[in-house]
Amino acid sequence: MSNASELIQEMQTYYHHRAADYDVSMGYDQPEVVAQLADVIEHLRQLVTGKRVLEIACGPCFWTEQIYDCTHSFLATDYNQSTLEQAALKQLPAHKVQLQQANAYQLSDLPHDFDVVLAIDWLAHVPMSRMRDFLHDLHLHMKGQVVFCDQLPGSKSWTGKFDSEGNHLQSRHLKNDASYTVIKHFFSDTEIANIFSDFPVNVEIDRYPDVQRIVLSYSLNPTTIE
Structure with a gap:
């Protein structure tokens, strides 16, 4: 098993066990924290208004809950059933939002008739060795607009730990004291340009x-795939 595959599995396990506590750990249960995110939420709403949206790695659907009402329809997917169970507790209207278990690295298993593909706090976890293949697969199976929203580094975000392929690593701990290693990129403009340099x-x-917070957005067209 490659190092990237091992890290992916470890992150999947970590977020499975963190599912029930995720919103609270991020402060999403605090109205003042949500209010502070208003500008980011409004920007995302503008990007998805009236659109058929596919969200990958939706987690417990905090962000889904903030923006679904202005969309045409919304399919929220995640690898972990445990996070989808937490999302279901939000009781988002079934006529507008569907929840589905799906692997973000196997998008061919999903429908392709979306106007926007949205991923929040996901791109920062993609191993560098899998980045091009992930984006190529995304562009191959989806058309329209792509939106990535991730975190900017805080004062304690950088660990100085990198693996052999350049992934920035953080150690995460759960309430039961279990420790996990996760990839957490904080991309500069130059790094963003390099990541997308193979795609028009x-x-x-x-x-x-x-x-x-940082939001990356771009439109796909028939020449995107080479």
């Missing part, structure tokens, strides 16, 4: 430093 897309970058 124009990536727009919007940063929200007050809440440590």
Whole structure:
């Protein structure tokens, strides 16, 4: 098993066990925290308004809950059934939002008739050795617009730990004291340009430093896949 595959499995296990505590650990249960994210939420809403949206790695669907109502339809997917069970507790309207278990590295298993593919706090976890294949697969099976939202680094985000393929690593701990290693990239503009250099897309970058958020968005067209 490759190092990347091992890290992917470890992250899947970590988020499976973190599912029930995820929203609280992120402060999403606090109205003041949600209020601080208003500008990011509004930007995402503008990108998805009236669109058929596929969300990959949706987690417990905090962000889904903030933006689904302005969309045409919303399919929220995640690898872990445990996170989808937490998402179901939000009781999002079934006529608008569907939940489905899916592997973000196997998008061919999903329908392809979406206007927007959305992933929040996902791209930062993709191993560098899998990045091009992931994006190629995404572009191959999906058309329309792609939106990635991730975190900007805080004062304690950088660990100085990198593996042999350049993945920035963090150690995470759960309430039961179990420890996991996760990939957590914090991309510079140059790194973003390098990641997307193989694809004919124009990536727009919007940063929200007050809440440590970055939004990458671009449109796909028939020439995106080479």
